[in-house]
Amino acid sequence: MTIQPSLALATLIEGYRRFRENGWTPRRERWAALGEGQAPQIMIIACSDSRVDPAQIFDVDPGEIFVVRNVAAMVPPFETTPGFHGVSAALEFAVQVLKVKEIVVLGHGMCGGCKAALTQELYGTEPGEGGFIANWISLLDKAREPIARELGTKGRVAELAMELAGVKVSIDNLRTFPCVQHKEASGKLRLRGAFFAISDGILHLLDEESGEFTALT
Amino acid sequence: MTIQPSLALATLIEGYRRFRENGWTPRRERWAALGEGQAPQIMIIACSDSRVDPAQIFDVDPGEIFVVRNVAAMVPPFETTPGFHGVSAALEFAVQVLKVKEIVVLGHGMCGGCKAALTQELYGTEPGEGGFIANWISLLDKAREPIARELGTKGRVAELAMELAGVKVSIDNLRTFPCVQHKEASGKLRLRGAFFAISDGILHLLDEESGEFTALT
Amino acid sequence: MTIQPSLALATLIEGYRRFRENGWTPRRERWAALGEGQAPQIMIIACSDSRVDPAQIFDVDPGEIFVVRNVAAMVPPFETTPGFHGVSAALEFAVQVLKVKEIVVLGHGMCGGCKAALTQELYGTEPGEGGFIANWISLLDKAREPIARELGTKGRVAELAMELAGVKVSIDNLRTFPCVQHKEASGKLRLRGAFFAISDGILHLLDEESGEFTALT
Amino acid sequence: MTIQPSLALATLIEGYRRFRENGWTPRRERWAALGEGQAPQIMIIACSDSRVDPAQIFDVDPGEIFVVRNVAAMVPPFETTPGFHGVSAALEFAVQVLKVKEIVVLGHGMCGGCKAALTQELYGTEPGEGGFIANWISLLDKAREPIARELGTKGRVAELAMELAGVKVSIDNLRTFPCVQHKEASGKLRLRGAFFAISDGILHLLDEESGEFTALT
Structure with missing residues (x-):
């Protein structure tokens, strides 16, 4: 092979070799299937953050979760703009093609995206220099407003409030999709x-009735 | 807890408990850090497909890879439209804030998104009924054209060609971002x-010189 | 092997491999015997329901229980019709050939068969379309009548009454077999x-004197 | 409780207590779900034999397999007689209500039912004295004929041939059910x-193309 592996790539290749030995070979029928x-x-919608891999946190087998990962586990609302x-x-793929029964929005602590939404420090920067992030996390603007007013824009208390609110924003936005509305109403789909x-x-789970996140014991 | 767990959620909770016991507790110092x-x-850009979890395939520790997952591991080109x-x-977060040294685009076999790009069977459907998928995978339209012409739009040969071409499309689109261009030119970032x-x-790696994917042995 | 494993089959094969490692190999002498x-x-007569495996609920070793499983844990009465x-x-095999000392009829909550007996919603359907189920659970018709009259045919109260009554129907029907009558009379066989x-x-056990089911503490 | 536990029942109760501690409590969310x-x-169709519990052999979780167990894992053909x-x-419940994707017929070695089918030693006995068994295993009569002629009716070689043939008889009989035919033809159901x-x-799996059973390695 003429590919020059960097140290980073070498780490991935070593991991892949462990996967071949421990994760693939003993389960080759499952992989063939x-x-x-x-x-x-x-379906799990999670943050791109390197510390919150859903397959690790939920210890799932390959084939069990369909995963979207982006900055701050965001779901933009239903929009048909260009x-x-x-x-x-x-x-659409998860709900209409795969017909998943459950969508989990997984937020996390110390989220850089939520922090930037709170401080708005990147607002006004150019695309490529912070502007794409600023634009993306403006999805949190409305939820940020009461938090910034009451708790300020710095420190873990405000940040945590922003992180928990972000999960609710994504769930609310999921419900702007007609197919999600229909399937949730008929009991074919649950949002968590x-x-x-x-x-x-x-791990904490959101109790939508009370609006509280409860620690799993 | 007043949350009624479905069987799907119960499976996740059980997995989380295994993670707590085997993945978190023995490594609590790492997690605290x-x-x-x-x-x-x-940074790894991969498909949302449930069978291709990068953390499993590369057997990485928490904190090692920043992950984007969407349908067909796509990267749209640099665009400043609304x-x-x-x-x-x-x-932007990975390159400018975290300063990753390597970006890997990870395609995979039997990709539903690539297949739909090839057949164009969802083209013309409404948003929510397949239209979002159709629009998203139109990112592959240009790469599809010679494949459809020479290999047709059905069968594993054409599909595989589309899947491999998709990886190259995402790498090409990464290079439309000025920050990627600069960092790659100065040797601070590699694309794979x-x-x-x-x-x-x-696992196969792309040799950009020859354009071939080579199996890791 | 030329057998194409589905995901379902692959799951079974993986489970079998765990059984080989944890359930068979450490106990190979017992298996050889x-x-x-x-x-x-x-002998245990239980429902086919995927949630009530007698070997799991009673944590028995291989070789300890002879098991019949069908819809709703039914025993038809002694009949010599074609x-x-x-x-x-x-x-007959359990009592006359193996000479078991105890027969347990194991009912369970949320039983789909008992529910269908109560609502009679499948009555009148064709064989293959629900008619076989309807015919089979007509074994509960006589026990259903007072329940439907007093508690109605919907809701957990009536369903639970039907489930508990079903256990008694099977025990009564066991006693229509001459060999069961003789062995029970001579103390060689007990029904539970x-x-x-x-x-x-x-788990609840039926106290035949009072007709009540008592929770095991 | 006024129930007098026999030694057999005491064994079951002890097993249930182990199940409560190790099988139920750590997985209470799953059970609640x-x-x-x-x-x-x-769906698994298996023998009542105490040594071949499918949940043990396939190490499945509660809720994963719908199980029928009877003497010799028999499936009578589609018949609408009284x-x-x-x-x-x-x-019908598994295929039409639960919509299982796979039906496994699980035969086993040293099967008393298959042996009795081969020797026909119970033929002519009264119902309750062996007649019910004789009648039930007459389902194997047609498959027995060439075996008895070529291999005789005694010894492990003939018995094994009868046991393997029994699995094929049940699969053939499954295919006499119209709903099985339709679902298998459309790829919604597989028989194993x-x-x-x-x-x-x-464990051996039947390769229907060759008619051979192959050991899983």
Whole structure:
């Protein structure tokens, strides 16, 4: 092979070799069957953050979760304007093609995207220099307003409030999609909010009735 | 807890409990340190497909890879039009904020998104009924044209050609971002194409010189 | 192997591999001995329902329980009409050939068969379209009548009454078999009613004197 | 409780207590979710024999397999004659109500039912004295004929041939059900033959093309 592996790539290749030995070979029938097609029952929308891999946190087998990852686990609302709507395409694929039964929005602690939404420090920067992030997290603007007013824009208390609010924003936006509305009303689809607090490793689930996140014990 | 767990959610909760016992508790120092911040050196752009989880395929530790996942592992080109540019925001975060050294685009076999790009069967459907997918995978239209002409639009030969071409499209589009151009030119960033063939579990790496994907042995 | 494993089959094969490693290999002497013949002391008649596996609920070793499973844990009465009498054949095998000392009829909560007996919603459908189920659960018709009259045909109260009554019907029908009558009279065989309430995981035993089911504590 | 536990019942109660501690409590969310309903993807038809519990051999979780067990894992053909058709009712429930994707017929070594089919030693006995068994295993009569002629009616060679042939008889009979025919033809249902050789604990899968059973390695 003429590919010059960097240290980073070498790390990935080593990991792939461990996967071949421990993750693939002992389960080759499952992988062969997965070659025929996927049938996940769950879609997870999570952050791109390197610390919150849903497959690790939920210890799932290959084939079990259909995953979207972007900055801050955002779902833009249903919009038919021009442009590429990546989350909408994935949502459509999961709900209409794969017919998943559950969508989990997974927020997390120490989220850089939520922090930037709160401080608005990147607002006004050029695309490529911070402007894309600023534009993306403006999805949180409306939820940010009462938090900034009451808790300020700095410190863990305000940040945590922003992170938890972000999960609710994505769930609300999911419900702007007609196909989600119909399937949720008929009991074919459930939406869940979850939050992973990185440093203590505890998962919380959103109780939509009370609006509270409860730690799983 | 007043949350009524479905069977799908119960499966996730059980997986989380295994993670707590086997993945978190024995590594609590690492997790506590990760609570301070992330410093991944690698960004991976992969498909939402349930069978191609990068953290599983590369057997990485938490904190090592910053991950974007969408239908067909697509990267739209640099565009400053209105609308939410989710991949651009994530790219900007990875390259400008986290300063990753490597970006890997990971395609895979039996990709539903690539297949739909090839057959164009969803073209003309309404948003929410397939239209979002159709619009998203139109990113592959230009690469599709010679494949459809020479290999047709059905069967594994044409599909595989589309899947491999998709990886190259995303790498080409990454290079339309000025920040990627600058960092690659100065040796601070490398782009890689990779392809995971699900059923035989083999990873291939793109040799950009020859344009060929080579199996890792 | 030329067999194409589906995902479902792959799951079974993986489970079998765990069984080989954890359930068979460490107990190979027991298995070798079981190869010589079985000598269970207990017969269990349970529902086909995927949630009420007797070997799991009673955590038995291989070779300990002889098990019949069908819709709603039914025992048809002693009848010598033409046709295939599957439960009668199994009962005869257990009592006359294996000489078990105990027969347990295990009912359970949320039983689809009992519910269908109560609502009679499948009555009148064609064989293959619901007619076989309707015919089979007509075994509960007589026990259903007072329940439907007093508690109605919908809701958990009536359903639970039907589920508990179903256990008693099967025990009554067991006693229509002459061989059961003789062995029970001479103390060589005991009949037991039991009920597993799935969601709280509690087992109840029937006290035939009072007719009540008592939770095991 | 006024129930007098025999030694056999005491064994079951002890096992239930272990299940409560190790099988129920650590998985209480799963059990609570299962309380809402079952959604198994697999139906298994197995023998009542105490040594071949499918949940043990395939190490499945509660809720994964819908199980019919009777003498010799038999499926009578589609028949609309009077009488109680227990297997047909269970098949209808699995295929039409639960919409399972896979049906596995699991035969096994040292099967008392198959042996009795081969020797016909119970033929002519009264119902209750062996007549029910004789009648039930007459389902194997046609498959027995060439075996008895070529291999005789005694010894492991002939018995094994009868056991393997029994699996094929049940699969053939499954295909006499119109709903099975339709679903198999449209790819919504797969039928599998399997065989568990008790003393060496090895599972074999039927390759329907060649008619051979192949050991899983």
